Amino acid sequence: MEVERKKSGIEGAGRGLFAKKDFQPGDVIFTLDRPYVAELDINRLQDTCAWCFQRGAADDEERARRAALGFFTGGGIETKACTGCKRVRYCSKPCQSKAWKREHKHECKVIAPETRPDLPHGVRAVIKLLGRLKNDSAGKDELLLDILQFTPAGGDKGEALERIKKENPQRFEDFSMLAYGAWKYSGEPSIGDMDSEMIAKAFFYNVMSNTIQLSSALDDTSLGVGFDPILCSANHSCDPNSVVVFNQPKLVLRAIKPIKKGEEIFMKYVDVTNPFSVRQAELRDSYFFRCQCAKCKKGAAFPEDKFLKAPDELPKDFFKLADDLRKRHAKQLPTFFVPANDPEAQLRVAAIQAEVFSVSGLTFDVNKGNDTSSEEEVLDALKLCLNTGLWGYTRQPVPHLLRQLLVMYLSQGRIYQAWRIGALRHFLISPTLYPTASYPDRVIDCWMMSTATNSLCNPNIPGHKEIFDQCLKSGFDLRIVYFGFLIETREQIERSFGKDSPFGQVVENVFQKTMQNTDIPLSEIKDKVKETWPKLKAVAHNVDVLKL
Template identity: 50%
Template sequence: MTANGDVEVKQSRIPGAGKGLFARKTFSPGDIVVAVDRPLVAELEIDRMLDTCAWCFQRAATNPTERSMAVSMGLPNGSTDIKNCTGCQRVGYCSKSCQSKAWKREHKHECKIISVKDRPDLPPGVRGAIKILGRLKADPKTEITHVHDILNLWPAGDPNGLNEIGAQDKKRLDDLHLLGQAAWHYCGKQNIDGLDPQSISIRLLSNIMTNTFILSSPLDDINLGIGFDPLICSANHSCDPNASMAFNQPRHEIRALRTIKAGEEILIKYVEVTNPFNVRQAELKESYFFNCQCTKCAKGASLPADGFLERPNDLENEYHKLADKLVDQYESRLSKFVIPGNDAKAQRRVAAMHAKACAVLESGQATLDEVKEAIKMCIGSKMWRWTRQPVPLLCRRLLTLYLESGSIYQAFRLGVKLHFEILPALYSQEFYPDRLVNAWAVSTFINVLCGPANQELYQELAQGGLDLRLIYFGFLFYVHDHTPQMFGFDTPVGKVINSTYRQIMAGVSIPEADIRQRIETIWPSLEAVAHNVTISSL
């Protein structure tokens, strides 16, 4: 059941903004504010088109090590198989049901277009626009409403919107025109009831690509594709959001992070809001073409997210030399990371180190050692604390690489550090998606460590006072307690969590209350493990 009748779209109160999404009733933390069964546009990234279902976005693990690990953890991607569409061989589906739903709604409008031999894979935005145009041509009376809903958004919904993009980033505007024309070309350049589909195509593509959100599975940290929906995309950004988006494959929701009163504007995040002020501002300007004026940004670069442990001009000699080399290497990117200070050269040095770390993050090919070195550079320089970006994001990437390489004990230790020391400092809500996903990952790591292949390690930890089976219950309870507030138990991730909880508890003779009491006694020892994870022990 959706809650869309409890919100309305009207003029935002944010200076310079257009429409916004507003609550028509009071929402409590965890309440569903908006829900759509599937975003109007949901497109896989090109490198995910053959290992992820193009309808529900369930991914199949194709790497043998990852697949084996996923099976041992009870994760869906360990048993999911993707079969290619026999028509185009360009996209796949996890079931006949998903294939049928996709064909009826959209794939029939693109199958022949993308099946052309030697035609390169089309970008997600182009495929989305092709499907919208195809649906409009097939059923103009029904689909014209969707088209108008899309075109009413910024930038095409503003007479000067596209010109504003061109003034700030001419290449971006040229790319939008080129991709829009490509979608029109691939659709056959045909008119639709006297409308100009070329103009519509460019405007559709511009609005879709300027308002997209990332689609990723709650069970891993892999970017699966992009989503766009006029209602969801009516929500404006704040670096101190009162709501969060959750992708439940294929259902998409906005849930309240805190109490939202009737008449209050619903605000979500467009970028990582735990980044420093300058980084947030630069990313919003680059991707969404506005300067954020939210309550958090009004404080400028004065929050803990912007501060360093030491003064940049006190950088030790070893890192001083490294930073000087990085300044030359990342000269074109430094403005995004520089925090104004008395010593401009010192600020540029730490900015260069930040740029280097972010380059590692942005690289899809970064190795485990490269990510570890980036963390060691930040922490070892004594500039960064573990809770200052980009260290937390690097830690999450490292955890994923540990999992992929089968280094489960290392993943467990790092996951514990994230759970106790890093994530609570970034996200205050215990049901925040990042905290839930990490806790679930740690529980699956522990489950593996309790297996017969790790008995020696299990005994060693037990002798040190760490009962892994009891710790497993601690993380399982944490996730099960808070899942209803962010995902619900009727979602793919919720079903996995609830099924695991019920299965485990069915085999336990000790009352749950007693187990929870025992967990409280061992938790301080586990927290000590988190604090003992240092750069030398990564």
């Protein structure tokens, strides 16, 4: 491996991951066949292979609905339940047998009883880790012991745990209860002369506070979480130089900036397009540390922290609403603090931020879940941001809210509305938030635009022929737009997910099929795309998201 672990450049951050050679943006730093720990979300247990993470076909109704919209409908793999526990499923015998040897034998009986609910991913992970540790009396599995060295539970000799207990007693209590549950379910194992209850706790904290979200790029669905002692040695930076890509079941770390030999490799644990105080709060509440990255050391001094005008200029019309929100979000105001001359303006804008971020799914109240917001709530939050005149399209949570709306519209079959939001994101937002064109989130968005455009080109879908003709009248051909997005996705695959990834293969198949069905040569199509793109950009600029 072309990386090594040594003391991080961030003071107090423990170890970090360092490059042993130079990397260019898009280069693979390393690939892991599978994360050391990988757990499906509870709601994916029924349709996803618990070993390779390939997602089976969604149910027939969902599949037919997606197919009617011209969308990818899943790889079509079938999964079968383990006959022992009937809770986890596998797509093939080889997957099942690898999983059994490696981990499932430790959990099968524990999770089997019908009276037991499906357990959350952190608890399932700890049950397997305890089983693995118990069976490894020779201490051959170095990575397993290594997990116990991670901060916050081990590497810093428990200091961070003490801090969490003090600063976030509720979270500490919840985590401790779940770790205790995993230990009890596992039958209070005796592991040499170790205190197995403490180990369960350390495993739980490390898995929960160092995990990577695993999602499927093809249909943009969350699948579960992963933890890997090598990958998770990389510290967080709000200006990361690498990104993790999940190619079911491989984990790939790729450079997104040039990295010199000897330089520390940083990834992101949270969304780094959020303003400074929001990033700090999310890292504090979900990962239990204060970010000391080079960017955060400079404070709220970057484009994501800027409003279009000073918070002091909040129009008077918003005072009453903001004052009501101040009461509702009183506890969250420090997190959403914004510098302003007038202390009243500071509090009003902080209250508006607390409201709109909570609609976008970020809430820093441990007693509240991240409930999905309704279309009306998302639209109200967008209106609030844009009508104050403080927010532009690239200041969060506007991009989050627009994406929420886009996904909502796509799932409701309101493709043209989704498409217009997508066009706006593609031209006006993504290049600012993710300047590297091969950035995985950008490639996923581009793929989403290509499937949405393809759907608009289908005259059999009610209403689409009219939209197609209307676009043609305004000077652009949606078939060319479809080609444009598909070609762009394909061009960026190599340096984002890789051609051999499940995502890369689907994109390639779709591209080849599309080319077979047209007699226009690729070079000619590319010329037409070039001609069309400025017109499409103009459309994107004119989209009024409040009047779709």
